[in-house]
Amino acid sequence: MKIGDHGLREHAQLLAPLFGFIAAVWALRLVVYALGAPPVVLHVVSVTVAGRLSVLLAVVMIHRRRFGSYTNMVVAVFLLICWEEFLIIAAILFTNFTGVQNVYSASEFSGGESPWAHVLGHLTIGLGSGAIFGAAMGTVLLWMLRKADPQTGKAKVIGSRR
Numbered sequence: 001m002k003i004g005d006h007g008l009r010e011h012a013q014l015l016a017p018l019f020g021f022i023a024a025v026w027a028l029r030l031v032v033y034a035l036g037a038p039p040v041v042l043h044v045v046s047v048t049v050a051g052r053l054s055v056l057l058a059v060v061m062i063h064r065r066r067f068g069s070y071t072n073m074v075v076a077v078f079l080l081i082c083w084e085e086f087l088i089i090a091a092i093l094f095t096n097f098t099g100v101q102n103v104y105s106a107s108e109f110s111g112g113e114s115p116w117a118h119v120l121g122h123l124t125i126g127l128g129s130g131a132i133f134g135a136a137m138g139t140v141l142l143w144m145l146r147k148a149d150p151q152t153g154k155a156k157v158i159g160s161r162r
Helices: 008-034 039-044 047-064 070-098 115-148
Strands: none
Touching: 008 039, 008 047, 008 070, 047 070, 047 115, 070 115
16 A cells, blocks of 8 residues: 555654654653652653654654655654554553553543543544644644755755855
């Protein structure tokens, strides 16, 4: 299946380091919670922030590598947000099935919802708003990068000769 000029496998290969980054922040947050860190630390170690940062980095990578167009950027955003939500949902379900508490099912971070309502929230609001906001943010950033220098992807330096 081709999206733009690239298949899903090519998108996954491009985004592999970003998938790893999101997973590392997810695991770090689990560890920090298990060590009893204060809530302010848990808010700093955020999978949502890591996902949004990954979206920004993906757009820069797509531009610098001339990977594709806005369509490819939207697919990249969707894949990153899906990965982010999958990891969070997996942690919520782990607690539901095993009874072992973790940060993703703690009442102060789940809004006091039941595990199923929390999962449904991530599948609808989390995935939907993350994809829409990420695609909008990515589109604007990619447009700005392409306007800065459509030839090489590098910002123009005022006064330089080309």
